Amino acid sequence: MTAIETSGLTKTYGELTAVDGLDLTIEEGEVFGFLGPNGAGKSTTINMLLDFTRPTAGSASVLGYDAQTEADEISPRVGVLPEGFDIYPRLSGRRHLEFAIQTKDADDDPDRLLERVGLSTEDAGRPAGDYSKGMRQRLATGMALVGSPDLLIMDEPSSGLDPHGIREMQELVRTEAERGTTVFFSSHILEHVEAVCDRVGVLNEGELVAVDSIEGLRESIGGGATMELTLSASATGYREVATGIAGITEVAVSGRTLECTVTDPAAKASVVTALDDAGARIEDMRIEDVSLETLFTALTNGEADATPERQTSGVAVESGVAE
């Protein structure tokens, strides 16, 4: 069954088209990242899935139910972290969770939820009006997790969170995905998405410009990575070793440095092993991915910030670990 399906979904405000004929299918169990610059129509789309906003044309279904006519069937089965939400300032964090548990007719333990989203028992006793932006985000995330939903819809879940909080959020998304939950979340920051998503959709000016896996997107714009290896002695003799590996298309040598252009991600490890076998001592290594920022810029007609981003990491190369 499909978790989310939209067909020709359109929303216009007067002259302005916020979402333009969106066709999107998200399968059950998938973690789907919904990308786009601010104002691309991501929130409008999510608001239409949740029946906060009514489409001008087209239709949307969530978990097999029509988003407009059968909204009452949808809300008990999904967890929602909306964008631009607020808490009830006079009620405690715990009361918020209890309210969510009551409405979902669930038997969750509020303390367990608090722990999962990183709020302390003392925090939970205070009025939520005293909370910081990040704490409010955590509280709302806790409310979204109530009743073990089949589908999590999160609009900019990382907003207001510090790097540590963002990592926790990604961890949480992974845990939910392992449990079999479908996760649909939006972001305007690529790194937040690439770390956890199976597929991404890129929205620009209300239109879907790409839907693919991160790897697929990279390939589609012919992107590879550059690998820079610093050896303990002159690198000249090792050039042949590197060139001989499949997936390495080009090798440049300067002093103790080898610069390889990599088209197959697996080739990175092979280079390291081959050089090691050949007796070279690798002192340092840098990998520069074709950053998603570049990719994003290419897809959205250069409207995003065009500065390419450097991603560096240690010898244990895993380009997907985002901060």
Added chain:
Amino acid sequence: MSGHVATVARKEFEDAGRSKLLWGLIGLLVGLVVVGYVAIWYTADDVNAAEVLNFVATPLQVILPIAALIAGYMAVVGERRSGSIKLLLGLPPNRTDVVFGKLLGRIAVVTAAVVLACLVSLVLGAVLFGSVPLVDWLGFAALSVLFGAAFAGLAVGTSASVSTRGKSMAIVVGTYMILIALWELLTAGPYYLVYGEGPPVEAETWYLLVEQFNPIFAYTNTVSNVVEGSVFPFQFQYGLQSFEAYGMTPAERYPGDAPFYLQDWFGVVVLLCWMAAPVAIGYYRFRKADL
């Protein structure tokens, strides 16, 4: 309705119950009742608790509408502006649950205020005047709750039908001003223009009907029937009517047997209309709104 009205209402009641402003108004109401009772006990001889009960209607008449309007004018629109409505509607409650849950929650707040003021009057009546007029008291309390509920309905309905706080406040304050300060100008004024004279005691039937559609008159007319003595509406008076007419109910002014819509009990219908009509409009508009 998906059965979450009660859950939403309980949350609303709890949330409003933490408002200091609301508690301030309720405190003021109770304080005025206490002061009034003590003053009457101190100055008047030979009165019983039943004769003093109508005094409570004066502070209630003024403070209850204000408390209900304050408690309600932001009910829905406030959540739309802050965004907490997204948190609420992201959960199983739907828009119907939200509007009616909020209405019930705010009515519960108003009821709490009335019950508190009435309990104080009951206790003071027993202590200072030595009697407990239970039947009068129950009728009075019930009508006062209905009076408060009418304004809660007006406020919650308004808050559901507009998209900004400013509009909600303007409508609520404007309506209250009309009811308390401009009613006579708006009813007796046209009468004067049509007939060349202000409404006499035995005024035209349409005028009597229109005049009692003011919830404040509806309240005082009905309450005067359940307590000893009569309760006067707290109103700006412009002297457009004959002086005699001010203290009379439409049924008393009507020559002969008044039709049902001019009977004093019809005030209950008027109050129910003031509660239901704004909620119906607000509900209709809120259901269609893009949040």
